[in-house]
Amino acid sequence: MPDTALQDYLKAVYKLQETAGSEPGPAGEPVSTSALSERLGVSQASVTGMLKKLARKDFVSHEPYRGVRLTEAGRRVAVATIRRHRIVEQFLVEALGFTWDEVDEEAEILEHAVSEKVVNRMWEVLGRPRSDPHGSPIPSSEGVIEPESDARPLTETPVETPVRVTRIRNRSPDELRYLGGLGLELGAELVLEEKAPFDGPLLIRVGGRRHALDPRFAHAVLVE
Amino acid sequence: MPDTALQDYLKAVYKLQETAGSEPGPAGEPVSTSALSERLGVSQASVTGMLKKLARKDFVSHEPYRGVRLTEAGRRVAVATIRRHRIVEQFLVEALGFTWDEVDEEAEILEHAVSEKVVNRMWEVLGRPRSDPHGSPIPSSEGVIEPESDARPLTETPVETPVRVTRIRNRSPDELRYLGGLGLELGAELVLEEKAPFDGPLLIRVGGRRHALDPRFAHAVLVE
DNA sequence: CGGGATATTTAGCCTTGCCTAACTTTTTCT
DNA sequence: AGAAAAAGTTAGGCAAGGCTAAATATCCCG
Numbered sequence: 001m002p003d004t005a006l007q008d009y010l011k012a013v014y015k016l017q018e019t020a021g022s023e024p025g026p027a028g029e030p031v032s033t034s035a036l037s038e039r040l041g042v043s044q045a046s047v048t049g050m051l052k053k054l055a056r057k058d059f060v061s062h063e064p065y066r067g068v069r070l071t072e073a074g075r076r077v078a079v080a081t082i083r084r085h086r087i088v089e090q091f092l093v094e095a096l097g098f099t100w101d102e103v104d105e106e107a108e109i110l111e112h113a114v115s116e117k118v119v120n121r122m123w124e125v126l127g128r129p130r131s132d133p134h135g136s137p138i139p140s141s142e143g144v145i146e147p148e149s150d151a152r153p154l155t156e157t158p159v160e161t162p163v164r165v166t167r168i169r170n171r172s173p174d175e176l177r178y179l180g181g182l183g184l185e186l187g188a189e190l191v192l193e194e195k196a197p198f199d200g201p202l203l204i205r206v207g208g209r210r211h212a213l214d215p216r217f218a219h220a221v222l223v224e
Numbered sequence: 225m226p227d228t229a230l231q232d233y234l235k236a237v238y239k240l241q242e243t244a245g246s247e248p249g250p251a252g253e254p255v256s257t258s259a260l261s262e263r264l265g266v267s268q269a270s271v272t273g274m275l276k277k278l279a280r281k282d283f284v285s286h287e288p289y290r291g292v293r294l295t296e297a298g299r300r301v302a303v304a305t306i307r308r309h310r311i312v313e314q315f316l317v318e319a320l321g322f323t324w325d326e327v328d329e330e331a332e333i334l335e336h337a338v339s340e341k342v343v344n345r346m347w348e349v350l351g352r353p354r355s356d357p358h359g360s361p362i363p364s365s366e367g368v369i370e371p372e373s374d375a376r377p378l379t380e381t382p383v384e385t386p387v388r389v390t391r392i393r394n395r396s397p398d399e400l401r402y403l404g405g406l407g408l409e410l411g412a413e414l415v416l417e418e419k420a421p422f423d424g425p426l427l428i429r430v431g432g433r434r435h436a437l438d439p440r441f442a443h444a445v446l447v448e
Numbered sequence: 449c450g451g452g453a454t455a456t457t458t459a460g461c462c463t464t465g466c467c468t469a470a471c472t473t474t475t476t477c478t
Numbered sequence: 479a480g481a482a483a484a485a486g487t488t489a490g491g492c493a494a495g496g497c498t499a500a501a502t503a504t505c506c507c508g
Contacts, residue, residue, distance in 0.1 A: 001333070002494090005494080005495065005496095032455080032456090033455070033456060033457085034454090034455060034456080042495085042496075042497095043496075043497060043498080044455075044456065044457085045456085045457075045458080045459095045496090045497070045498075045499095046495065046496055046497070047456090048456065048457055048458085049457090049458095049494095049495075049496085050494095050495075050496095052457095053494090053495095064456075064457070064503090065455075065456055065457080065502095065503055065504065066456095066504095092342070095319065095349070096342065096345040096346065096349060097345060097349075098345070102341075106339060106341070106342055109225070109337050109339075110334075110337050110338070110342075112337070113333050113334050113336070113337030113338075114334070114337075115330060115333075117326075117330070118316070118320065118330055118334075121320040121321060121322070122320065125319070125320060125321075226464090229464080229465065229466095256485075256486090257485070257486055257487085258484085258485060258486080266465085266466070266467095267466075267467060267468080268485075268486065268487085269466090269467075269468075269469095269486085269487075269488080269489095270465070270466050270467070271486090272486065272487055272488085273465075273466085273487090273488095274464095274465075274466095276487095277464090277465095288473090288486075288487075289472090289473060289474065289485080289486055289487080290474095290486095291486095
């Protein structure tokens with residue numbers, strides 16, 4: 001695909017706006033050059049260059065020195081890319097027997113190669129799933145993302161109350177395998193037993209077993 | 225993928241060596257710059273440039289003004305690319321419900337995006353097929369291509385002898401739909417009723433129906 | 449408020465793969 | 479054979495997307 005880079009940048013802007021706790025799009029928080037540089041593994045100068053191009057094509061609005069935000073057109077491209085990514089992931093797991101830790105890497109490439117026709121067929125064959133193997137919602141072909149009920153990071157859940165894992169926002173195969181090893185899979189029941197004062201490890205109980213959980217992981221685990 | 229162009233060139237050299245009736249590889253017929261230019265839809269100058277690069281990397285041997293042939297390394301890359309292409313095509317038809325005329329285009333892109341792991345899983349899920357939707361053999365993962373029994377072009381088959389369609393070497397969706405409309409599908413029985421003297425249309429009978437067949441199509445239909 | 453630290457942009461360069469135009473080699477045809 | 483045609487190569491450019499180094503904005507803190 002010729003616009004692999006373009007899609008990757010827009011997706012990164014989208015996710016960073018989202019991470020900032022804002023609606024990705026013209027109204028959300030702007031995203032800094034350095035954040036994009038880090039996320040994409042590319043020099044800041046390269047980011048600036050690409051942002052100018054994206055701004056010229058009206059996919060982002062760029063105020064020099066103050067970051068970018070997606071335009072409506074940019075948001076559409078980003079969401080379509082995320083849709084392809086998540087459907088491909090789900091397909092790799094459900095139809096081809098991959099494990100959840102292997103699929104992000106593969107999908108990162110396939111999301112740029114798979115046509116709308118192919119991805120829509122995959123989605124049909126899978127029975128029109130609403131989420132991917134990590135519990136992330138699959139946007140509709142019209143670009144709508146169903147809001148996630150009331151899932152919250154494990155770090156913000158009350159102590160001694162049973163909750164269920166609904167989503168795991170983590171892309172590292174190693175870390176996903178580690179979490180899976182603890183029994184932290186989608187749908188797993190768990191109880192938060194002890195929350196460290198500031199940013200220390202959490203103590204959780206999953207399937208009768210107790211584990212200490214690094215807060216960085218815990219933040220990526222959404223429960224309800 | 226970074227080496228999309230490289231794979232496309234090597235695949236084209238492979239197919240052109242093969243078309244010349246020779247074993248693709250160091251021993252086969254050399255392929256001309258202009259043949260590659262036409263097949264790849266790229267200027268002759270561009271072909272020359274790329275051939276120099278491929279020669280530098282030892283994927284082809286290039287005698288200036290006299291064409292190129294694949295080295296053993298080049299053959300391996302070409303065959304692996306063809307394997308991915310054909311497995312993807314078969315998968316699109318068998319697992320995703322595409323029709324045989326739609327899949328070449330899609331596979332042309334996916335062949336560069338799909339990892340060995342993914343393509344091998346597809347092949348397993350399909351039940352280890354030996355050929356693709358057009359009857360073309362799927363190379364093994366070691367790069368071996370089973371020789372096709374004694375399939376011959378329809379143009380070289382004796383008159384009034386029933387034969388069976390084993391392969392259709394044609395990539396144009398329009399033409400494939402046209403052939404399908406005549407009943408010329410894999411496995412179809414047909415009889416060649418009349419062969420024009422030099423290069424005129426053939427008269428064939430398929431499933432009780434008689435059709436005139438342009439010799440260019442007829443050459444692409446292999447039978448046994 | 450001023451200045452150093454940090455973030456961002458600009459300038460200049462590289463590689464890929466493509467292009468056209470001009471030149472050279474090979475082929476073909478009389 | 480010898481010239482015209484065809485095929486192939488070289489030269490010079492362009493757009494994409496990267497990079498580093500240098501210049502400039504912004505931020506933050508004493």
